[in-house]
Amino acid sequence: MTSLPPSRKTVVLALAALAIAVSGLSHVAAAASPEGKTTVSVSLPTEPLLVQINQVALERRGPKLAIVEYTGDADAGRYTVLRDGKAVKQGELKPLPAFDAWGAGKRYYSVDFSDAEQAGRYQVDVRIGKRRALSAPVPVPVRDNAVFATTGAQLLGYFKRSRHTDAADRDLPIFKTERRVDAWGGWQDAGGDKGKYLSHLGYANYFNPQQASMAAWVLAYGADTRKALFAAHGLQAQVEDEAFWGADYLHRILDEEGYFYTTVFDQWGTPGAQRMVTGYEGAAGTYTTLYRSAFRAGGGMAIAALARASMLAKSSGRHGEFDGARYLADAERAYAHLRKFNPQYCADGKENIIDDYTALMALVELRNATGQARYLDDARERAANLIARQQADGGFVSDGGRRPYYHAAEAGLPVISLSAYADIEPEPARRQRALDAIGSALKHELAITRAVANPYGYARQRFQLTRDGKAEGEALEGFFIPHRNETGYWWQGESARLASLSAAMIVGGRKLAGESVAGYGLPADRAAYAQDQLDWTLGRNPYGMSMLYGFGRKNPPTVLESAGEMFVGGISNGITGAVGSDTGAGIAFAPGPDSEQWRWVEQWIPHTTWMLFAVMAMSGEETR
Known part of the structure; x- marks a missing residue:
């Protein structure tokens, strides 16, 4: 997550949290610190x-x-x-x-x-x-589209509760320039971080997560292609409002030169730190000039979001502060700019797998919005690049060498991007190559997850450890992301990753031939995998804790000074490997009390974004 590195915060527990009572948290220990503050420690339940x-x-x-x-x-x-x-x-x-x-x-x-x-x-x-x-009682009756019906309004509500409306953002400096720009709007990134991010961790090259731009796309895509689902629950106007809120922000942070501003940052609210458009690096939050978004740093998904918002404006007859024509013009201008300059905005000066799949998403939506052949031509090139990164067993590599692709927030996005491309590809041979790659990737996910005893069906992953900021040594496998990675400090729970993989299994799986016998239009093994990942976040995990705040018998504790506010509909980072394990082996959840508890407890915008997308996918086929 972007917020609250270990040297910056102390821990305070606010026990009066919505939908949570200490009496229900048998494995949460509360105690008074010497300063009189309440601290918290969470351990595995010990009941036999x-x-x-x-x-x-x-x-x-x-x-x-x-x-x-x-x-x-x-x-x-x-x-x-x-x-x-x-x-x-x-x-x-x-x-x-x-x-x-x-x-x-x-x-x-x-x-x-x-x-x-x-x-x-x-x-x-x-x-x-x-x-x-x-077991905990399931509080709502079994029904079709049960998760969406139960949580949809609050998942959407999370975004509105996270809106950033401080007028000071209308006049922000750009780091190491004399310029000031209007970067008002958007969403705060996390419970304890009022910064705004298209992506962070760009300095580490392979860790860029899609943050605000992914949220803007999911909302616009859902509002445009799932009208019947949202309307059936009285949510269509709400999802449209939030989609246009996101698109308006993307318009404001599109520089006149054609690039998006990657972050609005104030060192996680550090007293005396100036809020500005900037890049940053490491646990100290050192300001850098890496503030121009590459495809992988949110630029690709921002283009996709604007293109889809233009389609939503056309189909709904509504728009935000700016109109649909403006959204589409922005998307086309930004793509033309990144097509020429993208490597210059990458920290290492070269593209990797994240550039490929985010650019592919941008191109699919530009093709959908304009019908222009040039976007299909470029999409074919990006899809070919992505497929070329696939290994014989279906797993991907991140670079031009052998570093395995793994991602704590969006591991399912390569498959989702290929699925989106398959929908616009009219040539049977090219489409079949994409479908073959999807099938191979999903087969890999099932195989690696089942390669060891795994009672909860938690999605496993392949990775390398690092030394001096570079991956080295043999490829390893494990449940959680390694703590010794290229970022130097960043690891956390993986709620977004799990939802992204669930969505990939559903969206990608539906493109493939197979007998649908277990729901979601999938064979039994794929349906079980998709369900396992969401169930983990919704309470079927060793801690018996629902990470979706306001839902379930037990929720994560509120740790104000380390993890900030807790919003209903927000999702905490979640469970990790044990503290001190380079490889992420073992298991841990908020083992403080200490300044590290954000790694588990803090809510982050990608978690709710990916949960909403997965639940939309689970609820049936989209319309176009």
Whole structure:
């Protein structure tokens, strides 16, 4: 995340958080510090028998799974699935392969009740020996589009609550220039960070996440292609308003030369730091001149967002402060500029995989908005570049060598970009090459995730460690991103990454031939993978905690001085590998109290952005 590096904050817990009570957080310890402040520490639950489940909503036609953790000698046990308090299914617990990567001494079992499609509120009751445990109750009835129906309004509301409206941003300096510009609007990046980012971590080259520009695109895309879904829940005007809010901000931060400003930054609110348009580097937040957005630094998705906003303006008859023609002219001008100058805006002077897939998204939307053949021609080139980075087993490399592609916020975006390209490609052979690449990539995701015992189905990844800022050594595999990486300090929970992979499995999987037997238009293995990633964020994880604030039985604690405000509809960073593990092995969540707790607790705009996109995808096919 962009905010609150370890040297900058102390920890305070505000226990009066919405939808959370200390009595419900059996594994959150609160204590008074010597200064009289309340601190917090979160550890794994220690109960001998636990039943973890999605605590938010269950889809009628989707996979439904509970995971049982048991510390004891007995092997056999039984489960009962309850609907509205009455037993509807019973059976023997299914033992899962031995797993000790997150702590020794536990046995794992699964309860699959995917066939429970009748409306009602579900809960899972488990008995092993003399022990008995109940899962959290799922608070809403099983139904179609259950997650969207339950969370959609608040996911959208998160963006409005995150709007940045300080008038001072209408007159900001640009670092190391005499110029001042209007950069008003947009969204604050995180709970504890009122900075605004198209992307950050550009100095590390392979870590750029798509932030405000991705949010603007998801909102515009959803408003334009999923009108029936949003309208059915009374949300169409709201999503249009937020999409145009994002597009208006992108217009303001498009420089007259044709590049976007990457960040509006004040060193995470450090007293005395000047707020300005700037780049920054490292945990100290050192200002740099890397403020011109390359494709990978948010420029590509900003172009895509503006192009889609122009289509939304045309189809809806509405717009923001600026009109649809202005949005499209901005998108075309920005693309023409980056097509010529993009490598100059990359920290290392050369493009990598993130430039390819974000530029491809820009080109798909320009083609959709204009119908011009030149954008299809360029899209073909970018798609070919991206496919050329794919290895024989379906995984991607980030560079021209052997560094594996892994990303803490958008690991599913390569597949999503190829899926978008396949929709505009009229030549069968070219389209088939894209589909083959999608199929290979999804096969890789399933294979690497299943290569080891993995009771929760958490998406695993391939990576290299670094030395002196450069990747070196053999390619490794693990659950969480490595802590020793090119950024020098940045690692955090991966809620956005999981939602992006869920969306990729659904969007990409629907492009491929296969028998749809498990919901979402997917075969069973793909549907299960997509569900596993969202369920982790929504409470089916070892901490039994829903990272979506305001939903579920347990939410992350509020840690004001380290992680800032908590908004309903916001999603916390989430669970990581153990502190002190270079490779990200082990497991941890907010093990403070200390200034590092933002890594787990803080809300960040990509998490809600990707959850909204994944839930939209889960809710059926878009219209065009």
